[in-house]
Amino acid sequence: MIIKQSFFLIILFLGLSINAQRNDFEKNITELELKIKQSVNAEHLKWLDSLTTLVEFDEALKYDSIARKTITYALKLDSLNIAITNTSKLIHYHSNIMGDSEEGLRIFKDFLSTIEAVTSNAIKGRFYLYGADSYAGQVDFDMAFKYYDLAKDCALKASNQSLLGTIALKTGGVLMEMGEAVDASKHIQEAIRIFAIEKDTLNLINAKNDISILYSQNAFYKEAEKERNEAIALSNTFKQETAVSLLYYNAAADYRLIDDQKKRISNLRLALRHNNSEFRRFYEPFFLCDLTIALAENDSIEKAEQYFDKIKSDPDTYSEGIQKEMYIEVLKQMALGKNQFKEAIDYGKQHLALKRVHKGYVEIMNAEKFLSDIYKKTNDNRNSEKHLINYYKIKDSISKVQNVKSLTYYQTLYETEKRDLKIKAQESDIALLDEKNKVKNQWLLFGGLGLLAVFGIVLLWRSRNAARKREQLQEQFSQDLLTAQEEERTRVSKDLHDSVGQQLTLIKKKAQNLKQEELSTMTNNALEEVRSISRGLFPAALKQLGLTESIQQLLNDLDEETDMFFSVEIDDIDNEFNETETLNLYRFIQETVTNALKHAKAKTLTVNIIKHNNTVEVLIKDNGVGFDNVASVKQHSLGLKTIAERIRMLKGTLSIKSKKEKGTQVLAQIPIV
Incomplete structure (x- = not known):
């Protein structure tokens, strides 16, 4: 009884404290609104800026409209630093908090012409950073990297280490979304190093969270758990409730991947329990939807129904914007749990279509498996097999093998x-x-x-x-x-x-x-x-026809599929290479020609394979659009890295020459005994 009374007193005290803080907060808003009405010019802008800071990112307090008024008035007074600072926060609000990257990008483009007049590199860097986030939200990764690079240049000029760390972390996040695990790891580890030196605890927690997600994506679940537990300990020490809830949420995602459903549900409940920050309304739909899905998947349909009722009672919150995909997944799992197969198929198709737009390959794989299982239950074997084949095509992708092994190397390098x-x-x-x-x-x-x-x-x-x-x-x-x-x-x-x-x-x-x-x-x-x-997947013709005839057949097949004119000259190079070298040379030609067909927009393609005394020379040339800055493209293009590595394995040399609107020439020289 004493314990219960003490607990009640604590709750009562906390409630009184919160009410007192709320009253003080509302009083401050009222006072600032009065000062704004009674002032003009610089003083008016000062109070407007203070009010914007006070209601920052709070949708209920009309942050958006107040921020826009502040920006407009700052521009009127030529106070560019205040205008761009608030514009950057507004872009961040729409793109990263509300999930409306389209609106964030529109604001960024509207103010892009104004940024050159700003003298502060730190302010410019923050503006470019959030613009890059908006492009990333629209899946325009090339533009995102362009503005991340500009933001980094500004941060270096301003000697702003915290901003540099944030840029590295955001860049790593985009690379992680693209599946470039090696480069993502390098950027996130650099962010962790910077935040540790700067003693920036909150960003350090975020970076550890990201690296744990990256490890999870590549099946390093123990390493992910280690990083996540360190982040949880830091978050609890510094009372970062939002971070704690997100870390538990990500842990639940891991347990789903390794099929530990009990721990998955337990961590989702913990995520809900710790969701007590000012961002509670933003994260709650994710946590509730995922918990409902987990319960439905594990035959706890009655428990799932309790949360489902709350989700259905507020469709505007749970079914719009970035929550839409998860809302559809809730509907399909609940329909399956109630044996409503027709509705489950309809929702399953919608969910798969949404996942394909955002190219989340693990989610696409799971969505394909869901549809295959449902069709099997309804005895529709044709559709079941179609989705099952799609499921296995994704599951057996070797890209994950590449990323896991590369990540192991870079983890060792980091240690x-x-x-x-x-x-x-x-x-x-x-x-x-x-x-x-x-x-x-x-x-x-x-x-x-x-x-x-x-x-x-x-x-x-x-x-x-x-x-x-x-x-x-x-x-x-x-x-x-x-x-x-x-x-x-x-x-x-x-x-x-x-x-x-x-x-x-x-x-x-x-x-x-x-x-x-x-x-x-x-x-x-x-x-x-x-x-x-x-x-x-495997050119069986290599063993049946030999290398020379297989290459000729490959080029003939590709020639039939395109309007491009092929000019081909091939010497007999059979018996010049062993089995592994033969496959590597065949793949080099296949990947290089395929790249030209996809990207060059050329009218003619020349393929010459000439055997000299001790050398096989392969020339692949097109008259397409070409590109400048070959070195930069080679550094960032996974396809060019792969063909270069194949020639290195053949102990040969590779030369790539290209110019805008002048076409591209790839020349490989491979020694033979």
């Missing part, structure tokens, strides 16, 4: 760099100690300087060796990734041919025996599609 930083810190301590004692003992000083010189030489030598070893490791990792890719392609190709292909052949024969022409035709089409996928 090595942390160790080197610790060594440097110890060296600094030794140097400081020698400096303090130089008056007492000159001989000790000279000896210490001598030791430091020797140590520096040794460190330099070790650093160069380490750099050389890192480069060798990177090359080996890249080659291992390509080898793993080909092995996985071969495995999937054989599985499709031996398993799915044989089953479809059997279905076709049964349909023909039963004279079901429509089913026979559909099965035949599906069989041809499976065979086409199988041939694309």
Whole structure:
């Protein structure tokens, strides 16, 4: 009884405190509104700016309209710094808080011409940063990277480390969304390093959250849990309730991936329990919808119904904007739980279409599996098999293998760099100690300087060796990734041919025996599609026809599929390469020609494969749109990195020449014995 009374007193005290704070808050707003009415010019702007800060990001207090009034009045008085500062916050509000990146981008473009007149690099950097976020929200990643780079230039000029860390974190987030796990890891680790040095706890928590998500996406669940637990401990220490709730929410996503449904539901409940910050209304729809989905998926339909009733009672909050996808997923899972298969299929199709727009491959895979299972329950085997094939195509993608192995390498590299930083810190301590004692003992000083010189030489030598070893490791990792890719392609190709292909052949024969022409035709089409996928994954013609004839057949097939004019000259290069080298050269030509067909917009394509005394020379040239700054494109293009790595594995050299509107030339020279 005493415990209950104490608890009641605490709650009562907290309630009184909150009411008192609310009363003070409303009083401040009233006072500022009165001052705004009674003032003009600079003083008027001062009170407007104060009111905007007071109601910042609060939709209920009409932050949007107050911020726009402040911006308009600041521009009227030529107070550009105040105008752009508030414009940046308004872009951030729409793009990152309300999820309306389209409106955020519109505001950014409207003020883009004004930014050059701003003298503060920190203010300009923040403006470019939120503009880049808006482009990323619209899935225009090229423009997002452009403005992240501009923001970084401004942050460097302003020596603003916190802003640099934020830019690195946001860039890493976009790369993570694109599936570029290696580059994403490097940027997020750089953000963690900066925030740790700056003692920026909140952003450090956000960065650890992002790296835990990246680890999870690549199946490093233990590493993800370690980073997340550190972030939760920090969040609890500094009472960051929003961060804690999001970390529990992400933990639930991990447990869903490893099929630990009990912990998934437990962490979703914890996320709801800790959702007590000013952003509660924004995050609650995500937490409630996901918890409803989890309960419905685990046959707790009665418990799910309790949360579902709350979701249905407020459709404007739960079914609009960025919550729409999750709302549709709730509807499909609830329909399935109630055995309403027709409604479940309709909602499943809507959900899959939404996920395809945003290219969330794991979610697309799950949506395909859901539809396959539903169609199977309704005995619609044709649609069930169609979605099941799509599910396996995504599941067996080798891109995840590439990212996981690369991420392991960069994680090791990061740990090595942390160790080197610790060594440097110890060296600094030794140097400081020698400096303090130089008056007492000159001989000790000279000896210490001598030791430091020797140590520096040794460190330099070790650093160069380490750099050389890192480069060798990177090359080996890249080659291992390509080898793993080909092995996985071969495995999937054989599985499709031996398993799915044989089953479809059997279905076709049964349909023909039963004279079901429509089913026979559909099965035949599906069989041809499976065979086409199988041939694309592994070119069996290499063993049957040889390298020269296989390349000729590849180019003939591509020539038939396009209006582009092909000019082909191929010498006989059979028996010049072993099996692995043959496959790499074939893939190099296939990927280079495919890139030209996709991107060059050319009218003619020249492919020459000429054998000299000790060299095979491959020239692929088009007269398409071309591009400038070849070095930059090679650095950021995954396709060009892949073909370059294939030529390196063949111990050859690769040259790429291109100019805007002048076409592109790719020349590979490969030595032969």
